[in-house]
């Protein structure tokens with residue numbers, strides 16, 4: 001099974017409504033203009049989308065932060081840019097929000113996030129339906145929303161108690177314990193950084209330490225996340241691994257995972273957006289129950 005993973009696109013933060021000047025957006029937009037604008041190159045998105053569609057993925061995952069300050073125009077920009085991935089029926093496409101997508105308590109921003117979530121996820125779910133899952137053969141993708149508006153200068157998220165109970169229950173199923181079903185977590189925040197350390201208090205996801213235990217025990221096979229702009233892969237001693245895709249628009253790279261679910265073997269690499277000649281092996285599609293794309 002081939003999983004392609006993008007994250008942290010950060011569309012341009014232009015304040016187009018008066019209310020934006022009276023909440024956290026004005027700080028975020030200032031930060032964008034002073035720094036992020038020089039770091040994120042939106043022109044990398046189109047060639048990435050084009051290249052991803054040629055790589056025969058079974059599923060494409062976007063782990064959030066499409067926007068910078070949740071403005072409706074940012075979501076519009078992102079929806080348009082990712083439309084070809086959302087429309088391509090040869091593979092699944094999943095998007096979950098990051099903290100920059102749920103930036104403020106503002107009805108227009110909130111509505112834009114909900115509409116974008118629905119559209120990019122092919123009208124399968126509304127944001128309120130999360131957590132939810134999709135199965136590809138013997139692999140179950142656990143899709144969790146950790147993002148909610150928070151206070152100024154905070155980039156925190158939270159796993160709700162309801163989501164925790166749901167995740168624990170998924171991990172305790174006999175098929176998972178006996179290795180007949182593999183679990184892949186799709187969320188925005190890394191469970192830990194590249195070296196296994198907790199993220200700083202202002203940047204971490206609250207109530208997610210139990211996920212580390214589930215990853216270290218191998219109940220979760222893979223955790224796919226974003227939030228940190230430099231991508232990494234961290235292997236846990238117990239068998240699980242975490243892959244942070246990094247920022248597509250700042251690194252010009254996306255992550256490709258060829259996952260042999262039977263052997264629980266993860267082959268992961270980053271591809272350059274413009275690396276059209278990058279040699280890529282055929283997918284390790286040894287799970288016969290995974291439909292061919």
Ligand SMILES: [Fe+2]
Nearest residue numbers: 065098099227
């Ligand atoms: Fe983030």
